[in-house]
Amino acid sequence: MDDALLGLMALSDPYLLLLLVFATLGGVLIGALPGLNATTGVALLLPFTITMQPIPAIAVLTTIYCAATFAGAITAILINTPGTSASATTCLDGYPMAQRGEAGRALGMAAVSSTIGGIISVICLMLAAPMLSRAAYYFAPPEYFALTLFGLSMLASVGEGTPVKNIISGAFGVLLATVGIDLLTSIDRFTFGFNELSEGIGFVPVMIGVFGISELLVQAGQLDIVRKQVIMKKIKLPSKADYKKVWKTILRSSGIGTFIGILPAEGATVASMIGYNEAKRWSKTPEDFGKGAIEGIAGSEAANNAATGGAMVPTLALGIPGSPTAAVILAGMMVHGLRPGPTMFTEQAEFAFAIFWSMMLVNILFFFIGLYGAKFFARITFIPTQILWPVVFIFSIVGAYALDQSMFDVWIAVGFGFIGFMMRRHGYSVVPMAIGLILGGMLETRFGQSMVMLDEQWWMMVTRPLTAFFLILTALALFGPMVWSKLFTQRDPMKSSGE
Amino acid sequence: MNKLSMNDKSRWLVPLLICIFCALTYWQTTQFETVPEILKRGTQPSDFPQMVLVLIAALAMLILFKDRPKPMMKLEPKVLKTMGLLVGFTLLAEIDLFLGLGIFAASLSYLWGEKRIIALLFAGVVVPILIFFFFDFIFEIRFPKGILTNIWYG
Numbered sequence: 001m002d003d004a005l006l007g008l009m010a011l012s013d014p015y016l017l018l019l020l021v022f023a024t025l026g027g028v029l030i031g032a033l034p035g036l037n038a039t040t041g042v043a044l045l046l047p048f049t050i051t052m053q054p055i056p057a058i059a060v061l062t063t064i065y066c067a068a069t070f071a072g073a074i075t076a077i078l079i080n081t082p083g084t085s086a087s088a089t090t091c092l093d094g095y096p097m098a099q100r101g102e103a104g105r106a107l108g109m110a111a112v113s114s115t116i117g118g119i120i121s122v123i124c125l126m127l128a129a130p131m132l133s134r135a136a137y138y139f140a141p142p143e144y145f146a147l148t149l150f151g152l153s154m155l156a157s158v159g160e161g162t163p164v165k166n167i168i169s170g171a172f173g174v175l176l177a178t179v180g181i182d183l184l185t186s187i188d189r190f191t192f193g194f195n196e197l198s199e200g201i202g203f204v205p206v207m208i209g210v211f212g213i214s215e216l217l218v219q220a221g222q223l224d225i226v227r228k229q230v231i232m233k234k235i236k237l238p239s240k241a242d243y244k245k246v247w248k249t250i251l252r253s254s255g256i257g258t259f260i261g262i263l264p265a266e267g268a269t270v271a272s273m274i275g276y277n278e279a280k281r282w283s284k285t286p287e288d289f290g291k292g293a294i295e296g297i298a299g300s301e302a303a304n305n306a307a308t309g310g311a312m313v314p315t316l317a318l319g320i321p322g323s324p325t326a327a328v329i330l331a332g333m334m335v336h337g338l339r340p341g342p343t344m345f346t347e348q349a350e351f352a353f354a355i356f357w358s359m360m361l362v363n364i365l366f367f368f369i370g371l372y373g374a375k376f377f378a379r380i381t382f383i384p385t386q387i388l389w390p391v392v393f394i395f396s397i398v399g400a401y402a403l404d405q406s407m408f409d410v411w412i413a414v415g416f417g418f419i420g421f422m423m424r425r426h427g428y429s430v431v432p433m434a435i436g437l438i439l440g441g442m443l444e445t446r447f448g449q450s451m452v453m454l455d456e457q458w459w460m461m462v463t464r465p466l467t468a469f470f471l472i473l474t475a476l477a478l479f480g481p482m483v484w485s486k487l488f489t490q491r492d493p494m495k496s497s498g499e
Numbered sequence: 500m501n502k503l504s505m506n507d508k509s510r511w512l513v514p515l516l517i518c519i520f521c522a523l524t525y526w527q528t529t530q531f532e533t534v535p536e537i538l539k540r541g542t543q544p545s546d547f548p549q550m551v552l553v554l555i556a557a558l559a560m561l562i563l564f565k566d567r568p569k570p571m572m573k574l575e576p577k578v579l580k581t582m583g584l585l586v587g588f589t590l591l592a593e594i595d596l597f598l599g600l601g602i603f604a605a606s607l608s609y610l611w612g613e614k615r616i617i618a619l620l621f622a623g624v625v626v627p628i629l630i631f632f633f634f635d636f637i638f639e640i641r642f643p644k645g646i647l648t649n650i651w652y653g
Contacts, residue, residue, distance in 0.1 A: 048638075050638065051637075051638050051639070162566075164558050164561055164565075167554075168517065168555055168558045168559060168562075171554050171555045172555065174551050175524070175552065175555070178547060178548045178551070182544040184542070184544075185544045187531060187532045187534065187544040188531075188532075189528075189531055189544055189548065190524075190527065190548075213585075216581070217578055217581055217582065217585075220575065220577050220578040220580075220581040220611070221572065221575045221578045223577060223611055384618075386607075386611035386612050386613040386622075387608060387613065387621065387622055389607065389611070390603070390604035390605070390607045390608045390622040390626070391604070391622060391626050393603065393604065393607070394600050394604055394626055394627055394630055395630065397600060398630050398634055401596070401640075402634060402638060405640060405641060405642075407596070410596070411589065414585060414588070414589055417585070418582070425571075425572075427569070444547045448542050448547075451542050
C-alpha cells in the first residue's frame with residue numbers, strides 16, 4: 001500500500017504531469033498517423049528519454065503506448081484507415097456510422113469504451129503484477145528458461161507471417177542476441193573484429209531499423225493511396241440507450257483484452273479481433289455488425305485498450321513482454337538500467353506503481369484529448385507522406401545515433417531497415433525478431449545456468465513440475481494450432497469435399 | 500500501380516538463402532574459442548547459437564517443401580529509388596551526418612512527388628537544423644564532426 005502511495009506521490013511532480021500531457025498528445029498524434037503505430041512510435045521516441053530519470057522516461061513510453069492504441073480509432077472511424085492495426089476492426093462499424101452522419105457518436109463510443117477498457121486493465125495490472133512477481137520469486141533458472149521459451153513460442157501467432165515463418169524470425173532475433181561477449185565464458189562471438197559489437201547489437205537501433213526505416217520503404221510503395229475524410233458533425237457522448245446496449249460488451253471486451261494482453265507476446269490486435277467477434281456472437285442483432293453497429297466499436301476498442309494494461313503484467317512482473325510495444329518498452333527499461341522481473345516489486349516498487357498510476361492517468365487524459373481533439377487529429381492525417389516520412393527518417397537516424405553517440409548504430413539501423421523490409425516482403429514478420437532479440441540473452445543465460453544447476457543433464461528439466469508445465473504450454477502453443485486445424489479440416493465435410 | 504506476380508522463384512530462393520546463411524554462420528561458430536572442460540559452466544560459447552541455427556535451418560527446409568507459392572507485389576520503381584537514396588545517405592553521412600540527412604530528406608520528398616520549393620527546403624534544411632539544435636541544447640548530444648557540424652563546433 002505504501003508503495004502504491006509513493007508511486008502516486010511521484011506523479012504529483014508538475015514536470016512529470018506536463019510531460020505526460022505532451023506524451024499523450026504525441027501518442028494520439030502517432031496513433032492517428034497511418035503508417036506509424038504504437039510500436040514504431042515508442043521505438044522512435046525512446047532515444048528522447050535518455051536524459052530523463054527512469055520514472056518519467058518509462059512513464060512517457062507507456063503513455064505513448066496507451067494513447068497511440070486509442071488514437072488508431074480516430075482515423076479508422078473518419079477515413080476508414082486504421083491508425084494502428086489494433087483498430088482494424090473498428091473500421092468495420094466506425095466508418096459506416098461516420099458515412100451516415102454519426103461520426104461524433106462513433107468517436108464518443110470509441111473514447112468511452114477505450115477509457116473504461118484501459119482503466120479496468122490498469123486495475124488488473126495493479127493487482128495481478130505484484131502477485132505474479134511474488135509467485136515468480138521462487139522460480140529457479142530452469143523455470144525461467146521454460147517460461148522464456150513459452151514467451152517465445154507465443155511469437156508463432158504474432159505479426160503477419162505464418163507460424164513457421166514467425167518462429168524463424170523469432171529464432172533469428174535470438175541468434176542476434178548471441179552477438180558479443182558470452183556472459184558465461186567471456187568469449188567473443190560474431191564480432192568480426194568490431195569493438196562496437198562486443199557488448200552485442202543494440203536493441204534501439206535494431207528497433208528503429210525494423211519498425212521505422214523498413215516502414216519508410218513500405219510507404220514508398222503505397223504513395224498512390226488516396227484518403228477521404230468523412231465530414232464530422234458535433235461530437236457527442238453516447239446516449240443512455242447506447243450505454244444500456246453496450247455496457248456488457250465493454251465489460252466483456254475489457255476482460256478479454258486484459259487476459260489476451262497478459263499472454264506473452266499477444267497484443268492489442270489479437271485482443272481487438274477477439275473482442276469484436278465476441279461482441280458479435282453475444283449481440284442480439286449480429287446482422288448489424290459491419291453496417292455500423294455501435295457494439296462493434298465498443299467490443300473492439302475496449303479490448304485493444306485493455307490489452308495495453310494486460311501486456312504490462314508479464315513485462316513488469318516477469319520481464320517477458322506481453323506485446324510487441326511492451327517489448328520495446330522492456331528494451332527501454334534495460335537501457336535505463338532497470339531490471340523488470342520479480343525483484344522489481346521488492347527493489348523498485350515505487351517505480352512500478354508510478355508506471356501504473358501514469359497509465360491510469362493517460363486513460364483519463366486521452367478521453368478528453370481524443371474527444372475534443374478528434375477533428376484536429378483527423379486533419380493531421382492529411383500531412384503529405386512526402387513531408388512526413390523524410391522527417392520521420394531524420395528522427396530515426398538521429399535517435400539511433402543519440403543513444404550511444406555512435407555512427408555504428410546508424411549503420412545498424414539502416415541495415416536493419418533493409419533486412420526488415422525484405423523480411424516483411426517475403427512474409428516474415430519483424431515483430432518476432434525484435435522480441436527474440438530482447439529475450440534471447442535471457443534465454444541463453446537461463447539455459448546455461450540450468451545446465452550448471454542440473455549438472456548438464458538437460459532432460460532433468462522435465463522432472464521439475466513447473467518447468468514441465470511451461471514446456472507443455474510451449475508445445476501446445478507451437479503445435480496446438482496445427483493439430484487443431486488438421487482435426488478441424490478433417491471433420492469439415494464442406495472443406496474435405498473441396499467446396 | 501503494383502503488379503501481382505506468382506513469384507515461384509522466391510518460394511525456394513528465400514529458404515535456400517536462409518539455409519546457406521545458417522551453414523555459413525554454423526561454420527563461423529566452429530571458429531569460436533572453447534573453454535577447457537574444467538572451467539566450462541554448463542555450455543560452450545558455440546552450443547547455444549548452434550542449436551538456434553539448426554532450428555532455423557530445419558524450419559527453412561520445412562518451408563521449402565511445405566510452403567505454397569503466393570502472389571507477390573513487384574517492387575515499385577520508387578521503392579528501388581528510395582533504397583538507392585538510402586545507400587546514398589550512408590555514403591554522404593560519412594562526410595557529414597547532417598549533410599546526408601538534409602540531402603536525403605529533400606531528395607526523398609522530391610522523389611515521392613513534392614515539387615514545392617518551400618516544402619523541400621522545410622524537409623531538407625529547416626527540420627535537420629531544428630533537430631540538430633534540439634538534440635545539441637536539450638540532450639547535449641555531440642554529433643560526429645563533418646563539413647557542416649564543424650561550423651557549429653568550430
